[in-house]
Amino acid sequence: MELFPIRRFLSRDGRAAEKQAAPAPPRMKSLMESGCAPFDFREKAVVVTGASRGIGREVAERFYEAGASVAICSRKQQDIDRAKDEMAGDDRSRVFGMEADVSKLLELNAFLQGAADQFGRIDILVNNAGVQFPKPSVEVSEEDWDATLDTNLKGYFFAARFAAMDMMGRKAAGTIINIGSVNAVTVVQGMAVYAASKAAISQLTKSLGREWAGSNIRVNCVAPGFVPTSINAAVLDKPAQLRAIEERLPLGRGGTVSEIADAVMFLASDYSSYITGQTLYVDGGITLLHG
Numbered sequence: 001m002e003l004f005p006i007r008r009f010l011s012r013d014g015r016a017a018e019k020q021a022a023p024a025p026p027r028m029k030s031l032m033e034s035g036c037a038p039f040d041f042r043e044k045a046v047v048v049t050g051a052s053r054g055i056g057r058e059v060a061e062r063f064y065e066a067g068a069s070v071a072i073c074s075r076k077q078q079d080i081d082r083a084k085d086e087m088a089g090d091d092r093s094r095v096f097g098m099e100a101d102v103s104k105l106l107e108l109n110a111f112l113q114g115a116a117d118q119f120g121r122i123d124i125l126v127n128n129a130g131v132q133f134p135k136p137s138v139e140v141s142e143e144d145w146d147a148t149l150d151t152n153l154k155g156y157f158f159a160a161r162f163a164a165m166d167m168m169g170r171k172a173a174g175t176i177i178n179i180g181s182v183n184a185v186t187v188v189q190g191m192a193v194y195a196a197s198k199a200a201i202s203q204l205t206k207s208l209g210r211e212w213a214g215s216n217i218r219v220n221c222v223a224p225g226f227v228p229t230s231i232n233a234a235v236l237d238k239p240a241q242l243r244a245i246e247e248r249l250p251l252g253r254g255g256t257v258s259e260i261a262d263a264v265m266f267l268a269s270d271y272s273s274y275i276t277g278q279t280l281y282v283d284g285g286i287t288l289l290h291g
Ligand SMILES: NC(=O)c1ccc[n+]([C@@H]2O[C@H](COP(=O)([O-])OP(=O)(O)OC[C@H]3O[C@@H](n4cnc5c(N)ncnc54)[C@H](OP(=O)(O)O)[C@@H]3O)[C@@H](O)[C@H]2O)c1
Pocket: 011, 049, 050, 051, 052, 053, 054, 055, 056, 073, 074, 075, 076, 079, 100, 101, 102, 103, 128, 129, 130, 131, 151, 179, 180, 181, 182, 223, 224, 225, 226, 227, 228, 229, 230, 231, 232
């Protein structure tokens, strides 16, 4: 029996981590890994920002596999082209990809408009593109601040507004999922600006959820704990540090991109039709360590 398939530790591009990943306790399989496909997103147009790798890439692929038309962006055209190829092969009718920096409103709007033009609508938005620049607060530059807040907060707000206006214009229901972080409620040294941006996302989720509930637009947040993707590159090639992080976690291991995608799919589906404004922590119990 395969108790510990290495893929569970990996991001989509986490080949480097493959060799270093430490053994972890066996765990329940995620829905996807169990071969269970409870989600049906045929006829849905889904936008996922920051989908060239990591969590966003997995989320985009999962929606595509569930029948949706999927629009993806990142800041590098060649990465988006590769993601499109690997996701859809020659059949590009259900995939739209564009180089776009979500921290720049013109580029973000061009991407969202391109998606809406190709698919005729936006039914589901996953705000995922995020950055972090871990360092002591006394060393944070104005550029660090702007890049973090403009990507993790400004980009989310304006993408959500674009999608909501599209939904309202068609008098159609829709869902928006913001990828937050446990850093919204935990305290980790060197993460002040990132944590502030993610705390803001949880509150933005509540405000927009309240504001747009009357238009049948649900807004929720999925807040991952530790998932070994390239955003955590600093520790991925340090097996001892990686193991120390994972041993501290109540479930004894980092999460997988697939487990984060499970939560996103749930919140995008009708299985969560009475949930809005919430932050769902998908964190192996990290938040439990903080009371
Ligand atoms: N992994 C974790 O442990 C963890 C924990 C909590 C929360 N999160 C959150 O989960 C989300 C995804 O993170 P991840 O772990 O998958 O990170 P990742 O592997 O670094 O992937 C980030 C993705 O976003 C894209 N991106 C970054 N900045 C962008 C911008 N300004 N415009 C457009 N695309 C941009 C990246 O491509 P380019 O760089 O080529 O643009 C990449 O496709 C982030 O919001 C992150 O804060 C992650």
